[in-house]
Amino acid sequence: MPTHRRPRLAALLVLFTALALTGLRAGPATAADGDVSWTVRTAANGYGDDRSSFGYAVNPGGTVEDTMVVTNRGRSTLRLAVYASDGYTTDAGQLDLLTREKESVGVGAWVHPRTDTLTIKPGKSADVPFTVTVPKNATPGDHVGGLLTSLKQSDTAAGINVDRRLGVRLALRVGGELTPRLAVEDLHVDYDGTVNPFAKGTATVAYTVHNTGNALLSARQDVSVQGPFGRLRTAAGDLDDTPKLLPGERWTVKVPVRGVAPGVRLTATAELLPLLTDPSGSTTPLKPVEATAHTWAVPWLAGLLLLVVAVTSLLVRRARARRREREAARVREAVERALQEA
Incomplete structure (x- = not known):
């Protein structure tokens, strides 16, 4: 997982951020708080009339032009900042975008909105044309970020600034060889038994899922523990898929496997079935990957x-x-x- 950088603190001023992204759900994203309310959505054009997000396949050195539409749903004039930033997967498994003061090196640096500020009267909409310029040396594969609108409001009584952000997800697949790969790393297992020599215990299997390729990937997970010669196999049961991980990202997993007999020498196995999503939204399973680890589980007697x-x-x-x-x-x-x- 990426390292999440914290916003700088100044004296008694703390920066709070709220973010909504269209592209993670159907329909335009909405920000509402009292008299302030606005929405963002993709424009209807040659790329489509009802897109939930921006998505393009572009070769290195290529460009794309598109438009985001911002609508003021509130009762007062709205003044917003506009910028692009890189995406990352949070500890909760959700896509988030870097705040404006964080440096972007991918999509956030390649997307150039025609304006960096908007002033919109109540009930009115504004177009935000933008250009995506992919560097000639861009790495092939998937890159994710977003185009954002931002409103900072002061709360004098609380001594804070609230940064309310609303954006549209933007995904690029840069032309070149696509090499989707996942690895299971640092797998280890611990066994917690009981003093009853006939009772079963719990094995805890921990590992890291690492996206070592250049494509956005999630994975189905299967975890099991077995005794010598493949006997007394116990499965963890149905596990949630991992979140979609960007190239280079890691996701830490810890799975309790209950009802494991103390079979002296236990073997834990984690098997992942990588899932590749293409630009049309269909999912293709890839070749499974797995890793094993061992531990002692000797009955108390x-x-x-x-x-x-x-x-x-x-x-x-x-x-x-x-x-x-x-x-x-x-x-x-x-x-x-x-x-x-x-």
Whole structure:
């Protein structure tokens, strides 16, 4: 997962941000608070009349021109900032966009709105034409960001500024070789048993899903734990799919597998079925990937017996060593006496 950078704090002023994105649900996105209300949506043009978001396939060095429509639904004149920014997946698995003071290096740097401010009277709409210019050295594959409108309002009593943002998701698939790949990394398993030698325990399987390719991917997950020789297999049950991860992103997973018999040596397996979504919205499953890890799960009684055996074995070895030392000492003494008598 990406590192989320925090907004700078100044004295007693704290910046709060609320963000809504169209493209994650049908229809235009709406921001409403008292007399202030506005919507953003895609314009009807040659790309379509009822799009939920902006999406393009562009070759490196190519350009695209399109328009976002902003409508003032409130009762007072609205003054908004307009800018583009890169997207990232939050810890909650949702797409978010960098705030304006954060540097964008992908979509946010390639999208250029014709204006960076809007003034819209109540009940009126304004078009925001923009150009997408893809660098010639752009990495092939998927890039996600958004075009945003922003309204900062002061709350003097609370001593805060509230940054209300409303935007439209913008996805690019840059031409070139598409290499969708996921990896399961850092898989490990822990077992928590009971003192009852016949009771089952819980194995906790943890791992990281890493998008190592250049395409936006989610994955179906299957996690199981089994004993030696594939016996006593226990599955975690139905698991949610991972969120869609951008190229390079990571997602941490921790799955409890309950009802696992203490099979002495356990093997945990995490299998992922990557899901690739094409520009039309259809999903294609790819070749599964998996990883395994091992842990000990010895029944309490058996563990006690093993401990007793180990301690007994150690004591026997020490007793034998002491006897050998005493025999060697007696031999040395006998040799010394024989030499003295001679």
